[in-house]
Amino acid sequence: MKVFRTVDAMQQHARSVARTGRTHALVPTMGALHDGHLALVREALDHADHVTVSIFVNPTQFAPDEDYESYPRTLDADREQLDALGVDAVFAPSVDEMYPHHADDTLAGPLAWVTVDRLNETLCGRYRDGHFRGVTTVVTKLFNACRPDVAVFGEKDAQQLVILRRMTDELLFDIDIVGVPIVRAPDGLARSSRNAYLSEDERAQATVLSDAVSAARARIEAGEQRAEAVVGAMQQALRSAPDARVQYAEVVDAHTLRPVDTLHPGQDVLAAVAVFFGDTRLIDNAFVTVPAA
Ligand code: AMP
Numbered sequence: 001m002k003v004f005r006t007v008d009a010m011q012q013h014a015r016s017v018a019r020t021g022r023t024h025a026l027v028p029t030m031g032a033l034h035d036g037h038l039a040l041v042r043e044a045l046d047h048a049d050h051v052t053v054s055i056f057v058n059p060t061q062f063a064p065d066e067d068y069e070s071y072p073r074t075l076d077a078d079r080e081q082l083d084a085l086g087v088d089a090v091f092a093p094s095v096d097e098m099y100p101h102h103a104d105d106t107l108a109g110p111l112a113w114v115t116v117d118r119l120n121e122t123l124c125g126r127y128r129d130g131h132f133r134g135v136t137t138v139v140t141k142l143f144n145a146c147r148p149d150v151a152v153f154g155e156k157d158a159q160q161l162v163i164l165r166r167m168t169d170e171l172l173f174d175i176d177i178v179g180v181p182i183v184r185a186p187d188g189l190a191r192s193s194r195n196a197y198l199s200e201d202e203r204a205q206a207t208v209l210s211d212a213v214s215a216a217r218a219r220i221e222a223g224e225q226r227a228e229a230v231v232g233a234m235q236q237a238l239r240s241a242p243d244a245r246v247q248y249a250e251v252v253d254a255h256t257l258r259p260v261d262t263l264h265p266g267q268d269v270l271a272a273v274a275v276f277f278g279d280t281r282l283i284d285n286a287f288v289t290v291p292a293a
Contacts, residue, residue, distance in 0.1 A: 001083045003090045007098075007145045010091045014052075014147040022049035026148035028139060031055040031092075032072035033081050036154055036183040036191035041085050043180050044152045052146050053082050054091040056098060060110070061134030067279075072193055091146055098141055114140045114171070116163045122257045123159045123272055124283065127247055135160055136167050143173055150176045154183075156190055158270055158285040162257060182284070184210060190284050202277040205241035209273055209284035212237040212249060216271035217286045220251075225263045225290070227251040234273060247274040247281070254287055263290045 004010040017024045025048035027040045037053075044051045055078055062068035075092060082090060095102060099110050113133055119125075120132035143151070151168075153161050165177050183191050188210030189203075198206060212234040219233045234249040252259050254268035263269055272285035 001079070001087055001090060003079065003092060005092060005094070005097070007093060010052075010089075010093075010145045011147065013089060014145075017050045018147065023149045024048055024050045024052065024147065025150040025152060026142065026146045027051065027053045027152045028142050029053060029055055030057045030071065030193065031078050032074050032193035032196070033078045034183075034191045034193065034195075036156060038081065038085065039183045040152045040154055040180050041082065041087060043178060044150065045086060047150045047152070047176075047178060048148075050088045051086075052089040052091055052148065053087050054093075054142050054146065056091075056093055056138070056142070058098070058134055058138040059095060059102075060099070060137060061131050063129055063131065066128075067194075067197075072196055091142075093145070098138065098145075110137075113137050114167065116167050116170075119159070119163045119166060119257050122252060122259070123248065123250060124274060125159065127274070132160070132163055136163060139164055139167070140171070143175060148175055150178060152178045152180060154180050155285070155287065156182045156192070156283070158272060158287065159257060162255070188214070190282075192282065194280055194282065197280040198277055202243060202280065205243055206275075206277060206282060208238050208241040208244055209275055209282055211240075212273050213271050213284050213286040216251065217288050220263060220269065220271070220288045220290055223291065223293070225293075227260050227263060230263075230271060234271065238273065238275060241275075241277075243277055245276040247276060249273045265290055265292045 025044035027044050029037050057071050114136040115133050161179050187207050189206050215233040215237045216230050219230050230251050251271050254270045267290045274283045
């Protein structure tokens with residue numbers, strides 16, 4: 001497995017992959033790899049002849065009060081796992097490589113940003129100022145550095161997936177976006193690098209997130225069409241964790257990400273929650289198609 005640290009070396013490699021007629025899949029990650037990431041890698045290996053995994057903790061998607069500094073960084077262990085799976089290349093650039101002007105104080109840092117309007121205003125976007133601008137900007141840079149034909153993302157970050165599909169479409173990137181269902185621990189908790197921050201007691205309580213989105217799915221599939229009742233079912237599940245601080249529990253249209261009042265037969269909706277345990281913020285969601293009446 002090759003490891004590239006610079007954009008130049010990565011681009012050269014990507015060109016050589018293309019020259020030999022091989023298809024190239026990219027799996028963008030921030031490292032601290034777990035089973036969720038590995039499911040994305042397996043999907044990528046099924047989709048292309050050559051797989052690159054990027055590992056980059058992207059500073060611009062963290063707000064100043066978030067966990068950029070303390071985010072787990074486990075590059076050696078990550079490399080071993082990826083090598084064992086048969087990944088061809090790892091792209092692990094520095095901040096200087098990805099943001100060449102970030103320390104440029106004449107014009108105060110990076111000036112070029114990619115933004116997807118509107119879809120970034122609901123759910124997590126309402127609470128994480130600038131987060132999705134950071135994500136869309138870094139993913140654009142990763143696309144330019146790695147030149148993939150396919151890019152694989154998790155449904156765990158549902159709003160991110162919707163935004164990146166829209167970005168790829170509107171900006172005419174010639175890249176197929178593949179989404180992978182959420183990978184969960186046996187008790188239902190969605191795998192996340194941030195689960196490592198939870199105390200034993202918080203970890204036990206954190207199953208309420210998957211309980212909440214399962215309850216939402218069950219209510220919708222049983223024919224409930226009032227969003228308020230679906231949200232009520234999620235809130236009830238979340239209340240059983242004494243230390244949970246709910247940031248949001250919502251049902252939105254899965255394409256526009258706008259809140260819905262009444263669910264319509266055939267409509268794709270997204271039931272999503274964000275919950276704090278102490279300083280640790282966890283998210284979960286379910287994409288559901290509303291059944292015919
Ligand atoms: P991250 O390293 O947190 O930026 O995540 C990298 C990619 O892995 C994103 O596309 C995530 O949506 C995806 N991912 C993270 N956790 C999971 C999970 N439990 N199941 C499926 N995909 C996941």
